Amino acid sequence: MGKINSDFFFDTDFLNLTKYKMNKIFLITKREFLTRVRQKSFIIMTFVGPILMAALFIVPVWFSTMEDETEKTIAVIDKTQNFEKILNGNKNYKFIQIPETPIDTVKSHFSESAYDALLFIPKPEEKMPITLYSDKQPSFELKSYISNRLELEMQNENLKKIGIRQSQIDSAKVELSIQTIKWQENGGEEKSSAEIAIVLGFVIAIIIYSFIFMYGTQVMRGVIEEKTNRVVEVLISSVKPFELMAGKILGIALTAITQFMLWILLTIAITLPLKSIFFSDKSAELQNISQHVAQEKGQDAAGNAKIIDFIQTAGNFNFVSLGMAFIFFFIFGYLLYASLFAAIGSAVDNEADSQQFILPVTIPLIIAFVAAQSIIRFPDGNIAFWFSIIPYTSPVIMPIRIAADAVSTGEILLSGFTLIVFFILHIWLASKIYRIGILMYGKKPTYKEIWKWLRYK
Amino acid sequence: MEIIKTQNVTKKYSGYTALSELSISAEEGTIFGLLGPNGAGKTTLIRIINQITAPDSGEVYFSDERLQSSHISQIGYLPEERGLYQKMKVGELVLYFAHLKGLSRSEALKRTKYWFEKFEIQLWWDKKVNELSKGMQQKVQFITTVLHEPKLLIFDEPFSGFDPLNTNLLKKEILELKNKGCSIILSTHNMESVEELCDHIVLINKSEKILDGAINDILSQFKTNTFEVIFDGNFNLHQATLSANYEITESSAEKGNNFLKVKLKDNYLPNDLISSMLQYGQIASFREIMPRMNEIFIRVVEEKNSERHEN
Known part of the structure; x- marks a missing residue:
């Protein structure tokens, strides 16, 4: 039996060992990834997820197109005789003046008539409210259409009464929309949009929150499974506990990223063709309407300018930095929580026992998610600042602030640095708990016990 | 040369001592029986040899070298509590374990096929582990333990869950491995198999060694x-x-x-x-009339325990 001169080969030996170790982590990662990706539940979720997401976009559009199909006819009893020319209706509503009849008479014959509603406009001196009668709840849209028209006409009448001419009224009309411009550090300017920022930031926060939750608990379940069916006993003589834990966390991370990518691709694949079906005539219509409105107002370019403006603003939006921030906080946030979940999984014998440990781990995540809803409105406040620095909440909060552009580069670096430091600290602690926990059976661990494990040699 | 030698190995867990000042030596190319009642410290010793846990004090040597992580790939361990990934296919699973032990793809495949043929289980290759009976799973487990042809094999209760037919098959395989030059540490409560297989035994009771010697010497000592x-x-x-x-x-x-x-x-x-x-x-x-290992085990342990009571 030849004895290796280990002193002489020490250096290269060490390097080989490291390579060997990485190779093992890679093998474990590969197995975790492949078995998960081939599971039925993964395949089902991959297809059901985008369908649900696509449904979120399409169902509202679909409903609105359904409603549009029927034209509503509204009977009008106008005692003032002033509004006939104003209530000229549109594609959805048709107004028909009927002779003055007592309301009760109309009511008794209403169901037989072809009318969907009755608008009653009394004379001002009658001191009665303008009333819309119907046997169904009239739509909000109809109500606001009528009141807008009548308000405008009444205002004009009042103005005329005090001696202002129609031409003066027309020239006093104002169409206002506020443009926001953000000064950049390099002295340039760009158009910004708070609305896009809010929506985008919040969507990212939801995605990060739910993926950390979903896949973090999968790490825990995987560890518990290995422990309860005793595979770990067999594995542990071939691989170090840390390699086993790291491989599992990475394998599940890859699964999460794969699922996410597939969702995005499939959502686009499903949404695009469907959208074009539903939107083709709809958007043409919208254009017609806006042109019509623009012509009426004599401001041809205004509508188009608005659309162009929106596209420009969206283009100005810094998708690259937001995308990078998303990837960074998504990955490290997951890693931070996954190492905690792995430690929990190793400490308990079954999922029921895990509850007492899960709660303290998930509370900061839930708090971050709840706080996100107010932080969206005040992205540069004190709470926003601290939540985006503290590593337990920063993965959810920081992307919101980045999207809202309410954060300096220094803060982002500080937050990222803190997150990495905490991740290293947590995976180190987790591996200490894990290496003892996976070989402990039978007793329900307490916090005191786990504290002891941390100090074992 | 000793494949495994421990010197005054002590391991304490909070509250109790698992091993105290234990010194054993297992000769290369022999079957070394590690015996003792439940909770005596056998599993702790095995875990120390496997470097799953480290001793508080004392030294462990593997082939005259201080135990180090590069030795892991030269050890095959079949633990008492064992399991497999239930949802994996048998062939894939065995290959996975072989890769973890550092075998190359082609080598792993070659050896896996050899063992599957030897145990006549080629037809299980594409079956899922949870479709196999417990005994079948034990066979697969045995293969994963020996596949990388380690210098040292540690079997902890290898016969549990096997019918007499398969027990014999396993004994035959263990002896064959020994003849090929493997060193084996066998921990079991099945005293019959100890008499049949072991060259040397150590009996541990309550963290201490109470019997150590060649099996023939011990048997004649207790005549x-x-x-x-x-x-x-x-x-x-x-x-x-x-x-x-x-x-x-x-x-x-x-x-x-x-x-x-x-x-x-x-x-x-x-x-x-x-x-x-x-x-x-x-x-x-x-x-x-030769003494049986079973009687020796009971006698020695009971004597030791009553001594403790008196002290």
Whole structure:
């Protein structure tokens, strides 16, 4: 039996060992990834997820197109005789003046008539409210259409009464929309949009929150499974506990990223063709309407300018930095929580026992998610600042602030640095708990016990 | 050379001592029996050898080198509590374990096929693990343990869950591995298999070694000088004469086949017994009753435990 001169080969030996170790982590990662990706539940979720997401976009559009199909006819009893020319209706509503009849008479014959509603406009001196009668709840849209028209006409009448001419009224009309411009550090300017920022930031926060939750608990379940069916006993003589834990966390991370990518691709694949079906005539219509409105107002370019403006603003939006921030906080946030979940999984014998440990781990995540809803409105406040620095909440909060552009580069670096430091600290602690926990059976661990494990040699 | 040598290994967990000052040495190319009642510290020792846990004090040597992580790939360990990934296919699973042990893809495939043929389980390749019976899973587990042809094999209760047929198959395989030059540490409560397989045993009780030696030495050390004689002749006369110089522990007479168990007193030899019996009839059979490992185990452990009580 030849004895290796280990002193002489020490250096290269060490390097080989490291390579060997990485190779093992890679093998474990590969197995975790492949078995998960081939599971039925993964395949089902991959297809059901985008369908649900696509449904979120399409169902509202679909409903609105359904409603549009029927034209509503509204009977009008106008005692003032002033509004006939104003209530000229549109594609959805048709107004028909009927002779003055007592309301009760109309009511008794209403169901037989072809009318969907009755608008009653009394004379001002009658001191009665303008009333819309119907046997169904009239739509909000109809109500606001009528009141807008009548308000405008009444205002004009009042103005005329005090001696202002129609031409003066027309020239006093104002169409206002506020443009926001953000000064950049390099002295340039760009158009910004708070609305896009809010929506985008919040969507990212939801995605990060739910993926950390979903896949973090999968790490825990995987560890518990290995422990309860005793595979770990067999594995542990071939691989170090840390390699086993790291491989599992990475394998599940890859699964999460794969699922996410597939969702995005499939959502686009499903949404695009469907959208074009539903939107083709709809958007043409919208254009017609806006042109019509623009012509009426004599401001041809205004509508188009608005659309162009929106596209420009969206283009100005810094998708690259937001995308990078998303990837960074998504990955490290997951890693931070996954190492905690792995430690929990190793400490308990079954999922029921895990509850007492899960709660303290998930509370900061839930708090971050709840706080996100107010932080969206005040992205540069004190709470926003601290939540985006503290590593337990920063993965959810920081992307919101980045999207809202309410954060300096220094803060982002500080937050990222803190997150990495905490991740290293947590995976180190987790591996200490894990290496003892996976070989402990039978007793329900307490916090005191786990504290002891941390100090074992 | 010793494949494994420990020197004064001590391991304490909060509240109790799992191993105290344990020194053992297992010769290369032999089967080393690691015995002891439940909770004696066997699993802790095995885990230390596997570097799953480290001793608080003391040294462990593997082939004269201090135990280090590069030795892991030269050890195959079949733990007592064992399991497999239930949802994986058998072939994939075995290959995965082989890769973890550092075998290349082609080598792993070649050896896996060899063992599957040897155990006649080729048809299981694409079956999922949870479709196999417990005994079948044990076979797969055995293969994963030996596949990388380690220098040292550690079997912890390898026979549990096997029917007598498969137990024999496994014993045959273990002996074959030994003949190929493998060193084996066998931890089991099945004393029959210890007698059959082991060259050397160590008995641990409550973290301490209480018995250590070659199995033949131990068996003869525990001989009680008792002989079984079957003979033809006057049974009662025999009994009367013999009891003067010998201690008769058991006797029976059935259809002319008289049976006696006789314990020799000090200073008497087996031949003395034979010659004193020759005068009374024909001796049909005469053999020494060897102690069984089972009895030795119980006797030594009980003695130790009562000693502890007295102290």
